[in-house]
Amino acid sequence: MAHFRISSLDCARDLSALKAYVAVLVASLVLSGCGVMNQMIYKTTGDVMQGFSRDHTVPYLMKSGDLAMGCAMSEATAPLLMSFGRVTSEPDQLAVMLYLSAGGCAEEEAREHELAGLAAMNALNANEAEDAMIRQKRAYMLASARYFKAWKHHNAFYGEPGNGECPGFDDDMDEFIYMAGLLSGLQALNAQIQSTSSIGVPANIGSIVARATSCLENDKWWGAPMALRATVWAMIPGAQPQGENAFERLEIADKQGEEAGVRLPHVFHAIAAINKGDQDMVKDVIREHAQSLDEKPADEEWRFVDAMATNMMVAISDRLWVENTGHRTPLGQLGTFWDDQQEEVETMNLDDLL
Structure with missing residues (x-):
């Protein structure tokens, strides 16, 4: 009969191995728990950040007239806020505002490069003009890509627009972001055209946006939905319904925006006039905008939007x-032009008084 002996050394070795195994098992469980805990923390943080940004940051920004600060904020915070889509639901609604602003x-x-190019042409500096135009097109490509991202997130959150069905809006901010998303689609197409390159923006976005504006209350949103729709009518051949007049609609929308x-709406009107090649109409819209600024202050809740419109009119x-003088609009003279007739000032001959 075989005899087995277990030495104290063997027992010690077995006990040590068991302890090591248990230690590894406990560590793995703890680390796994930490990972789960971290995921929960990240998700909660993401949900809070999304909700806070949508309910407080965006409304706060809309009350501000500082466009440069809004621009800096969107470019700086978009990667951070959008990264929360890795641990919680994709922040599609917030992305509309972030990428629209970044665009x-x-x-x-791009507009700054364009002005530099025009000034160089005015000075007969061909190389500088060409370089500025190249930089302009590159910037428009980036703008188009950002606007297009906003459009895609808009569609992911609200559904495909222009299909005859309107989303149910929870509140005014929900409705405003829907309108902002439609604007991003139109801007994506316009920037792509300006860049003279294609990044894949569908050419039919304009007609889709025009149909989708019917989901918005025109009177509530300063005439902008109708102005946007009329601009599409004016720019796309055959888009204008029978019996409608795009520019009459734009004039009505102008008054709504001013009041x-x-x-x-002034911006849409000017864009439609530029597309038509009617410089006199463009000037008239700019004059009307400048006069309105003197007569009516911006709505306190939407200063940012009004400032954005003024910035576009100045541009x-x-x-x-x-194009005509080699320099920009003189400071404080928005609404005036280089070829305006100067009022004749009656002069007095002092010699007659002597």
Whole structure:
């Protein structure tokens, strides 16, 4: 009969191995628990950040007239806020505002390059003009890509627009973001055209946006939905319904925007006039905008939108001024032009008094 002996050394070794195994098991459970805990913390933080940004940051920004600060905020915080989509639901609604604003930053840069190019052409500096135009197109490509992201997130949150069905809006901010998403789609197409390159923005976005504006209350939103729709009618051949007149609609929308203190319809009117090639109409819209600024303060809740409209009107005015004089609109003279007739000032001959 075989005899087995278990030495004290063997027991010690077995006990040590058991302890090591238990230690590894406990550590793995703890680390696993930490991972789960971290995921819960990240998700909660993401949900809170999304909710706070939508309910407080965006409304706060809309009350501000500081476009540069809004631009800097969107470019700086978009990666952070959008990264929460990795641990919780995708922040589609917030993304509409972030990428629309960031797209505006890139478009502002494109306009600056355009002015530099026009000034160089005015000075007969061909190389500088060409370089500025190349930078302009690059900036428009970036703007188009950002606007298109806003459009995609808009569709992910609200559903495909222009299909005859309107989403149910929870509150005014919900409805405003829907309108902002429609604007981003139109801007994506416009920026793509300006860049002279394609990043995949569908050419039919304009007609889709025009149909989708029917989901918005025109009177409530300063005439902007009708102005947006009329602009599409004016720019796309065959889009205008029978019996409608795009420019009459735009004039009506202008008055609504002026009375509300949110002059966004002026921008659409000017864009439609530029597309038509009617410089006199463009000038008239700029004059009307400048006069309205003196007569009606911006709506306190939507200062940012009104400031954005004024910024666009200044940009359009600057383009006209640089093309014709080599410099921008003189400070404090928005609504005036280089070829305005100067009022004759009656002069007195002092010699007659002697």
